[in-house]
Amino acid sequence: MSAGEMRTSGGNWGHRLSNALKTTVLLAGLTALLLWVGARLGGAQGLVIAGFFVVVMNFASYWFSDRIALAMHGARPVEYAEAPWLHAMVERIAARAGIPKPKVYVLPTRAPNAFATGRNPEHAAVAVTAGIVELLDRRELEGVLAHEIGHVKNRDTLIGTVAATIAGVISYAAQSLFWFGGSLLSRDDDENGLAHALGNLGVLLVAPIAATLLQLAVSRSREYGADATGAELCGDPDALADALMKLEHGAELMPYDRAPATSHLFIVNPLSGGAIMGLFSTHPPMAERVRRLREMRVHTGGRTWRNAWA
Template sequence: MVRINQLKTLLLLALLSGLIVAAGYLLVGNETGLYYGLAFAAFSSFGSWYYSDQAALSAFKAQPTERADAPELYARIESLCDRADLPHPKLYIVPSESPNAFATGRDPEHAAIALTQGIIDLLSADELDAVIAHELTHVRNRDTLTQAVAGTLSGALTYLGRILTIGALYFPVARGIGRKANNPLAILFLLIIGPFSAGLLRMAISRTREYAADEGAAEITGNPLALVRALQKLEEMGQKVPIHGNPAFAPLFIVNPLSKKGLMKLFLTHPPTEDRIERLEEMAKGIEPSTKASKTMSPAV
């Protein structure tokens, strides 16, 4: 199942990159646009690979937390990392009462886990373990990089569409670039079809990775039902107290951090929480819940 999810993710990323290349071709109107598209996709991917961690942390005003400030939380994370055979990530606290969490970083050696103050206060010890294990699975599977690249490529395609709009409105010379620059179908692709398709692909990537991370959390903790209880609490409280920040980083969180009211329902990047819970409950039927870890680890702070 993990390998299938990885193949799906690679395919979806390849389709996203293909949309960028197609947009470059349509924007310029000849083969040179293909090279521009490839270069733009490569540059965007590299930038997201190198700077994704700081961008996400800054967007939600996450504060670095030292061991002296949260020794019990550090001990909890390190114990789970040892079980998952992962380097210990940096810990950040997001000063928000909205209960949520996310992981970021280009690889396990440069990873960070961010927990909101709300999730630390809300969840019990085993539930917090399950959430941290979920985020550690994202780190292990390098989903943090995948989501950053997907988000950047999706944003880049939207940006190309804006370039076309601005060029057509304010720079008449740009209207004549290439034979296909004024093609109505090309304009429709760049302004509507391309960005919309990129958004759908990005949501598909996010949903695939969330299911895999839930499975990884159950594997690390041996207690799928702890994550079930955590998701139930996060879903209920998260909508009462939505987090404020750049919606481009919404796929990083364990549950959708944005309001589900009105048109926001169209842009949800997470699978339905009910589906995730159903999958975890099915897993729990074949796993004896592990209470040993919860007893030996320090309580949540």
């Protein structure tokens, strides 16, 4: 093993360990928040029900996250004969990452984007839209696929799905305070009825925001990691940077709002939004992502990662 490969291996291991620790804390926070909402809604019984939902959601997310995400977007598998160059590209990047080749899917939309899903590298899939194949050249598309396979290599795909699922249930549970308010918002037989009403109103307002912020913390931190891994895998940070800039512009011109709950899975945010919505974006600022990628090229003296580390 060369010195460059040793540095790469050690860096990836450290990155995955750091991500695992952060994810554990964040998912624990989401779980605790869900249990708290359950307790506020139904006391001890609500706490038990919330705990049951946590177990069921985590089980379903682990085993079926890839199929659920792909079905929500009407993705279909791409046969090898249909696009042998695309399969070859995915296979080549996966080999560099040291993981099995993910399955390849296409989404029937002209909105340019891509995402990866699956519970682990052995059960992963990468999906590209019809629009991204039209918009990017093959050098840029390889950078995008390297980013998505970077998510698989870093084991980000499962975590993002679980976090989104729990956050969604928290928001739904909190909203039930509004739709089924009445007895939940106050207790006439309790001297502290007003305090309970105010407390439950706090759940209604705070819980969805807290769940969203926790979910964003999971998603945003992983995009930077996948960018770095993807740049390393394709050996050309500028290719990924160029692709991201094109995709951001393409998403602005052609937003894609099918299954908004899965927007964090895509390489760029498929939803349109102004400056205020940017605060709650599932993706870090594009300018910062591009800057970091350009810096990677500068640090290698303009050479590709593989050549620089050979």
